[in-house]
Amino acid sequence: MPPGFVDSHSHLVFAGDRGAEFAARMMGKPYDGGGIGVTVAATRAATDDELRRLLAARIAELQALGTTTIEIKSGYGLTVHDEVRALQIAGEFSGETTFLGAHVVPAEYAEDRAAYLDLLVGPMLEAAAPHARWIDVFCEPHSPHAFDAEEARHVLTAGAAAGLGLRVHGNQLGHGPGVLLAVELGAASVDHCTYLDDTDIDALAAAADATVATLLPGVEFCTRSPYPDAARLLAAGVSIALATDCNPGTCYSSSMPWVISLAVREMGLSPAQALFAATAGSARSLRRTDIGRLVIGNRADLAVLDAPSYLHLAYRPGVPIARTLDLHGIAQ
Numbered sequence: 238m239p240p241g242f243v244d245s246h247s248h249l250v251f252a253g254d255r256g257a258e259f260a261a262r263m264m265g266k267p268y269d270g271g272g273i274g275v276t277v278a279a280t281r282a283a284t285d286d287e288l289r290r291l292l293a294a295r296i297a298e299l300q301a302l303g304t305t306t307i308e309i310k311s312g313y314g315l316t317v318h319d320e321v322r323a324l325q326i327a328g329e330f331s332g333e334t335t336f337l338g339a340h341v342v343p344a345e346y347a348e349d350r351a352a353y354l355d356l357l358v359g360p361m362l363e364a365a366a367p368h369a370r371w372i373d374v375f376c377e378p379h380s381p382h383a384f385d386a387e388e389a390r391h392v393l394t395a396g397a398a399a400g401l402g403l404r405v406h407g408n409q410l411g412h413g414p415g416v417l418l419a420v421e422l423g424a425a426s427v428d429h430c431t432y433l434d435d436t437d438i439d440a441l442a443a444a445a446d447a448t449v450a451t452l453l454p455g456v457e458f459c460t461r462s463p464y465p466d467a468a469r470l471l472a473a474g475v476s477i478a479l480a481t482d483c484n485p486g487t488c489y490s491s492s493m494p495w496v497i498s499l500a501v502r503e504m505g506l507s508p509a510q511a512l513f514a515a516t517a518g519s520a521r522s523l524r525r526t527d528i529g530r531l532v533i534g535n536r537a538d539l540a541v542l543d544a545p546s547y548l549h550l551a552y553r554p555g556v557p558i559a560r561t562l563d564l565h566g567i568a569q
């Protein structure tokens with residue numbers, strides 16, 4: 238019986254569907270982050286109850302696959318009202334809520350990015366901070382919709398001043414400044430890390446006590462991108478985690494067992510290393526010590542495997558052998 242999976246990166250509060258975008262990408266259309274705007278429009282148009290119902294269904298889905306802790310980001314509202322609404326609804330399901338007003342610049346501000354940044358680090362942050370534990374930014378100069386290093390630094394510095402912990406989407410679409418910025422600012426996690434150079438890896442290794450490299454191989458799978466070499470990161474001394482990045486654009490899967498199987502098959506991890514990264518590693522990326530390990534004093538936060546060994550998580554990809562244990566049901 239392993240610890241319950243800790244999915245430390247998800248975007249679960251959204252409405253709408255981007256199956257057609259996925260199909261087009263599989264037929265060769267490149268991804269540049271622009272599809273997020275489609276989900277923003279659908280999410281803004283949804284009622285609170287619709288968003289709550291959709292989120293509840295997604296939570297039930299991931300619990301049925303063995304995940305016991307889920308981090309949930311906002312980022313499909315991108316107005317003060319809609320970001321706060323997403324965080325409030327997410328907070329009904331998880332204490333690990335992340336303000337991601339810096340997901341993309343919304344279309345209505347495309348010609349005036351500075352005005353959106355002023356809104357983001359001003360009234361939006363002030364309204365969102367009471368409902369969030371973390372702040373995140375899509376630091377990606379390769380996307381015209383996301384944020385460059387200077388903008389990301391501005392967002393993260395303001396978030397830290399508002400009392401939020403720092404997370405970064407970095408180095409996803411190409412080599413970029415996200416990893417070094419995350420390390421410099423002491424972020425708990427820098428996520429994706431698809432494109433890393435030696436300087437990035439050295440910096441992550443030197444910062445291994447503070448900053449975790451969270452790998453999201455479901456995204457590489459669903460966008461047909463190259464996988465980072467997780468074995469090399471471990472050998473260099475980097476702290477790594479695994480998470481789903483479950484979102485309607487680049488990885489619409491909430492399955493941590495599938496992520497583990499990808500990490501073993503495609504990123505060079507052993508089954509034990511992958512399981513550790515999906516539990517203790519991702520707990521560390523959330524700066525949690527009460528989950529992700531089965532030790533005396535921790536919560537009895539378990540996944541149950543209908544299999545003779547944890548090896549089957551990678552050995553039987555796509556087969557639902559993991560589930561959560563309903564301790565409340567047992568106690569009663």
Ligand SMILES: [Zn+2]
Pocket residue numbers: 246247248406482484
């Ligand atoms: Zn993400």
